Amino acid sequence: MPSQIPAIVQDRVSPRAQEYLKKIEHFVETECIPADEVFEAQISKDPVLRWKSYPPVIDDLKKKARSQGLWNLFLSKTHYSEGAGFTNLEYGLMAEILGRSQTASEAMNCSAPDTGNMEVLAKYGNAAQKKQWLEPLLDGKIRSAFLMTERFAASSDAKNINMRMREDGSDLILNGTKWWSSGACDPRCAVYIVMCKSENNKSTEEFKQQSVVLVPANTPGVTVVRALSVFGYDDAPHGHAEVRFENVRVPKSNLVLGEGRGFEIIQGRLGPGRIHHCMRSIGAAERGLEYLIARVNDPARKTFGKSISEHGTIRTWIAESRIAIDSCRLVVLNAADKIDRGDAKSALKEIAMAKIMVPRTVCDVLDKAIQAHGAGGVCQDFPLARLYTGIRTLRIADGPDEVHLAQMGRNENSRAGQLISKLKQQEARREELFRVYKIEGRSHL
Ligand SMILES: Cc1cc2nc3c(=O)[nH]c(=O)nc-3n(C[C@H](O)[C@H](O)[C@H](O)COP(=O)(O)OP(=O)(O)OC[C@H]3O[C@@H](n4cnc5c(N)ncnc54)[C@H](O)[C@@H]3O)c2cc1C
Known part of the structure; x- marks a missing residue:
């Protein structure tokens, strides 16, 4: 039994998951942690080249991990029949082990933002979208980014998202600037999952005005303007990008789930x-x-x-x-x-x-x-x-x-009303008991 499973949840972890936990722990400790510094060393020091290629140690780790069945562990069977089939609790324990190393998550095709993006495609994508984007992502052939935050909008309130989307025949035209798009600098990043505001959306419900659109990274009009640094680290070649969209045209069939379903x-x-x-x-x-x-x-x-x-x-x-x-x-x-x-x-x-x-x-x-x-x-x-x-x-x-x-x-x-009335009832009962037992004053309380 792997050491980090708390006793209280042991019976919620299947024998198969326990077996995987042992394998993952071994792989992370013996392969990934030693490879972390190799990964850093293989990133070019050249300011341009460091964004153009990916450290080869990652592909070697991916091959090894996959050959041991350590692949796409995050994906439940509920949303994708070929998912690994672990519960969130089981995968949580696995993710803890992955978090010990910089390279482990990607080695097992379980790294952010791809995991969340694959879940979106598995859960909400149609058959064509799954074929075009989910399959190569599950195969570890491409990577993806999730573009919600905007430079000119306080994005912790997602209703503020302002990137414009308008219809033009059978196409959609997108205009705006996203930033903090993690992974968008990666040379392998092929698709952006983009949150937009529909210009022609007449809904008065503020949570039904946003839509999510799939945009191939190489679409004309898309520019990765720069990489933002995190306390001075540029996180190359993954990066956190500012991305500009100028009259970016994609077919309407790239909408996920439908117009106004973004939230x-x-x-x-x-x-x-x-x-x-x-x-x-x-x-x-x-x-x-x-x-x-x-x-x-x-x-x-x-x-x-x-x-x-x-x-x-x-x-x-x-x-x-x-x-x-x-x-x-x-x-x-x-x-x-x-x-x-x-x-x-x-x-x-x-x-x-x-x-x-x-x-x-x-x-x-x-x-x-x-x-x-x-x-x-x-x-x-x-x-x-x-x-x-x-x-x-x-x-x-x-x-x-x-x-x-x-x-x-x-x-x-919001429990205030209920609590106040409960306390009042207890107070009334206490006063009643004071009378019954003829207790004077309240100094003993
Ligand atoms: C390393 C990194 C990676 C990221 N990756 C992605 C990504 O891949 N895709 C993406 O779309 N975004 C990404 N983000 C962006 C992130 O999700 C946003 O920064 C976050 O949602 C906050 O939005 P904002 O920066 O616009 O802050 P603002 O909305 O401007 O908020 C600023 C501050 O105001 C305060 N505040 C806001 N609301 C309240 C409130 N109700 N009560 C009290 N105080 C409040 C908080 O202190 C908050 O930090 C990333 C960010 C970082 C740092």
Whole structure:
């Protein structure tokens, strides 16, 4: 039984999933983690060439992983008959292991944003769209990007999305600027899943004015303007792109699900995807804690006469990190289990809780690991700085913390009327009991 399965969910993990977990753990520890630095070294230092090719180590890992059946593990059979067939809870445990390495997710064709995009195509695409885009994505031959956020719109409120889409005969014409389109710089990225606002949409319902369209990356009028950096990292050759659309023409048949169905699609896309991000983050935290423990026990590094691990503060950090990681894991698995027992909609509260709690907590664990490494922690000699910056972005990507907190706070607060009346009833009963037992005054309370 792989070590990270909490006892409370053990009976929810099938023997087949347990077998896969063992294989994945072995592959990640022995193949992917050692390949992470090779991946970095194979990215060209030339500012132009670094965007033009992909590190060959990835293709080798993909071949090896696929030959062992470690491929497309994220896709459930509910939406695609050829899916791996794991539950969200089972895949969550797998995603945690993948999150320990920079290369593991792609090696097993389980990396964002492709996983979410493949789910969109599997769930909402028609037969032709599946044939053209889903099949090569599942085969790991191409990659994809999801374009919702806009440079000139506060995009945490997706109703603000402004990219124009108008009909012209049997075609659609798109105009606007997207940014933070992760993966759009990748030379293998062949298709964009784009959220637009329909010019001719007369719906008065504000959640029915957006549509999702498939745009081949090489369509005339599409320009990848630049790559945005994340705390100074350009994440080449994947990249986070600003993409300009100038009179981009695609056939109407590229609409997914139909006009005005955009919100339905993005909601379906983000639910389980958030769980995957959270579980990968927990893998990153475990890795950070491993580095922390190893570093503070390095016999060559003593301060004030003792090993760094013998200082009380450091032991506290180790304990606090273990508590934080194990708590996060339970919160995420609870959300995954709720999705499995119903659907993403019925698990909105649990998903939001995980989405808020995990990146914050993992940032704190990684911060401790960085601190324990002294100056080494912030440089390229350890993976900690990169892990930290990646996880920090998750407090913004897929909706900032504050939006999820506002929504959760509103829902929780809606119990106010019910709670006030319950407290009043208890108060009345208490007064009654005071009278029965002839208790005077309230100083004992
Ligand atoms: C590394 C990275 C990768 C990304 N990848 C993608 C991608 O592939 N595709 C894509 O479409 N987008 C992507 N994004 C964009 C991301 O989803 C958006 O940045 C996010 O939705 C927030 O939108 P915004 O940046 O426009 O912030 P704004 O909407 O301008 O919000 C700014 C801030 O306002 C505050 N705020 C907003 N609403 C509330 C509220 N209700 N209550 C209190 N405070 C509030 C929050 O603090 C928020 O951070 C990525 C972002 C990052 C950092």
